[in-house]
Amino acid sequence: MNSPSEYALPHIQKLHGYTPGFQPSGDGWVKINTNESPYPPSPAVAEAVCQAANDSLRLYPNAKAIPLREEAAKLHGLKAEQVIFGNGSDDILNLLVRAFANEKSAGYLMPSYSLYPVLCGIQDSGTVEVPFDRSMELPFEALENLDANILFITSPNAPTGVGFSNEDLARVIASFDGIVVVDEAYGDFADENAVELLAKYKNLVVTRTFSKSYGLAGIRLGYAMADAEIIDILDRVRDSYNVNRLTQAAGLAALKDQAYLKEVVGKMKSTRDRCLAEWESLGWFCYPSAANFLFVEPKNGAGESGSEVAESLFEFFKANKILVRYFPSSPLTDSFLRISVGDDDQMLYVSETIQKWLKNA
Numbered sequence: 321m322n323s324p325s326e327y328a329l330p331h332i333q334k335l336h337g338y339t340p341g342f343q344p345s346g347d348g349w350v351k352i353n354t355n356e357s358p359y360p361p362s363p364a365v366a367e368a369v370c371q372a373a374n375d376s377l378r379l380y381p382n383a384k385a386i387p388l389r390e391e392a393a394k395l396h397g398l399k400a401e402q403v404i405f406g407n408g409s410d411d412i413l414n415l416l417v418r419a420f421a422n423e424k425s426a427g428y429l430m431p432s433y434s435l436y437p438v439l440c441g442i443q444d445s446g447t448v449e450v451p452f453d454r455s456m457e458l459p460f461e462a463l464e465n466l467d468a469n470i471l472f473i474t475s476p477n478a479p480t481g482v483g484f485s486n487e488d489l490a491r492v493i494a495s496f497d498g499i500v501v502v503d504e505a506y507g508d509f510a511d512e513n514a515v516e517l518l519a520k521y522k523n524l525v526v527t528r529t530f531s532k533s534y535g536l537a538g539i540r541l542g543y544a545m546a547d548a549e550i551i552d553i554l555d556r557v558r559d560s561y562n563v564n565r566l567t568q569a570a571g572l573a574a575l576k577d578q579a580y581l582k583e584v585v586g587k588m589k590s591t592r593d594r595c596l597a598e599w600e601s602l603g604w605f606c607y608p609s610a611a612n613f614l615f616v617e618p619k620n621g622a623g624e625s626g627s628e629v630a631e632s633l634f635e636f637f638k639a640n641k642i643l644v645r646y647f648p649s650s651p652l653t654d655s656f657l658r659i660s661v662g663d664d665d666q667m668l669y670v671s672e673t674i675q676k677w678l679k680n681a
Contacts, residue, residue, distance in 0.1 A: 331444040338438045341645055350669055352660035353643040355478075355506070355613050357535035359587070359663065361570070362580040365536065368573035369566050381565040384555070388568055391575045392543055396515050401548040404555060405563050405571070409505060409529035409542025413472075414439050415554045416525065416544075420470040420499050421445040427468035429459075431479060431653050433503060436472050454652060456482045456607060464495040471496055474503045476510050476610040479647055479658040483510045483610030486517055493521045499550070501525045506611035508533035508585050509592075515545060522547040532612055533585050534574045541571045588612050592661045598671060602678075613660045621678045627654040636677045642670060 325333060341354035352358075385405040393400045406412040417426060417439040425446035428436040440447045450462045456477065463471065473492065476483040493500045502514040504526055514526050525546040531537035541563065544554065563571075574581070589612075596614055599606055605617040605625075618633045619625045627648060634646040634657055644660070647653035659670070 329444075331441065335438070335441045338435050342643055344641075344643060348641050350642045350662060350666045352613075352662045352666065352670070353645045353658075354537075355532055355611070355660045356537045357532060357584065357588070357612070358661070358666060359535055359584050361535040362574055362577040364573040364577045364580075365570045368569040372566055372569035377565060379565075380561050381563060381568055383561055385563045385568050385571075388543070388563070388571050388575070391572055392545070395575060395578070396545060398515075398518065398545055399548070402518070402551060403543055403545055404551045404558070405541065405543045405568075406558065407542075407562050407567075408531065408540040409503070409527045409544075410435060411540075411558075411562060412527050412542050412544045412554070413501070413503070414442075415558050416470060416499070416501055417443050417445065418557050419553050425468040426470045426472070427463075427466045428472040429474070429477075431477075431647065431650055432472070432474040433478050433505075452652065456480050458484055458488050458492060460488075460491060463492050466496065468498060470499040470501065472501045472503060474505070475514065476504075476506045478505070478611070479613075479645065479653065479656075480607045480615045481506075481609030481611040481613055482607050483512065486512055486514060489514050490517055490521070493517065493524050496523070499523050499525060501527060503527050505529045506532055508581065509589060509612050510610035518545060518547070522549070525550060530571060530574060533581060533588075535584065536570060536574060539567045539570050541567050588661050591664060591667055595659075595661070595667055595670075602674075613658055615656050615658050617656045618674075625655055630655050630657055633657060633674070633677055636680075637670075637673060640673045640676075642673060 344351060388405050389400045389403040392403045421440055421443055422445055425448050426440045427448040427450060430449045430451050437447055448466060448468050450459060489502060500523055504513055507513045507528060517524055525544050527544045529542040592609060596606055599616050604619055607615045617625050618629055620629050630646060634644060637644055645658040
């Protein structure tokens with residue numbers, strides 16, 4: 321008998337799955353490697369979940385999450401038929417690949433969210449990687465001539481945190497003959513977002529998540545906004561009940577408490593900007609961030625930077641129970657560390673640890 325894995329489709333046998341940030345066991349870790357919020361969600365969320373945890377759990381949830389669609393539409397000045405919810409924004413990205421990336425290629429920029437090629441690999445679609453240079457400006461000519469059916473742009477970018485203006489995004493959307501997905505997982509931290517472009521461009525999809533600014537990574541909830549025709553297509557290929565009852569209750573409560581969201585986002589942006597100034601004062605290069613993390617190129621005590629220096633600090637952090645992300649696979653990222661914004665106490669410990677490293681490195 322063959323090995324069971326040999327019965328899998330050939331392209332699945334070759335697939336390498338997505339690698340998430342390291343999840344530690346035990347206490348005492350400063351976990352700033354996956355861009356989670358250091359603050360709890362709105363108090364209204366726990367109350368809503370408790371109220372929803374009743375006899376109704378024996379029933380299927382609202383299949384289309386209609387109350388969520390209506391609330392998000394109201395928040396963004398859209399119609400409910402322009403919104404769809406999923407099991408995290410990753411679920412929405414998967415639906416987009418499933419619907420639009422089968423026969424023609426999917427395009428994405430590099431570096432960006434490493435899930436895109438994994439989803440394309442699952443679908444067995446072609447892919448086109450468009451490289452950034454160190455400036456991290458959108459490569460307009462390459463994007464305008466891209467032969468693909470769907471294009472993913474992470475804005476603000478991950479892992480650099482660089483945000484792209486609506487003017488620049490509109491230039492790409494207008495020239496691209498296909499679906500353009502602006503992945504705004506970090507959109508609540510940016511000064512500008514692409515939602516307003518939906519009124520002009522029918523080929524635009526904007527995705528959002530509750531995992532970052534709303535502090536709800538554990539419930540898995542995300543959504544997309546687009547022309548009603550695109551949402552209808554996505555509804556055809558999603559799971560019938562892709563958002564459970566408790567998640568719907570939590571998400572609705574979070575959406576309704578925008579005052580709490582603004583307070584938390586404000587605190588995180590303040591901490592982010594303070595850390596940026598501190599690290600720049602050390603002579604470290606750091607991209608201007610429109611997200612809840614910083615992408616920083618450290619220098620050691622001798623003023624040296626590079627992949628060995630970045631790896632040294634990464635390991636020193638880990639030895640001191642601080643988790644950050646290191647991306648050694650590309651020359652554009654191998655001298656940098658991505659550091660999520662923690663609370664003030666966590667970032668103070670990060671600063672103290674950096675000073676110890678500088679003395680010992």
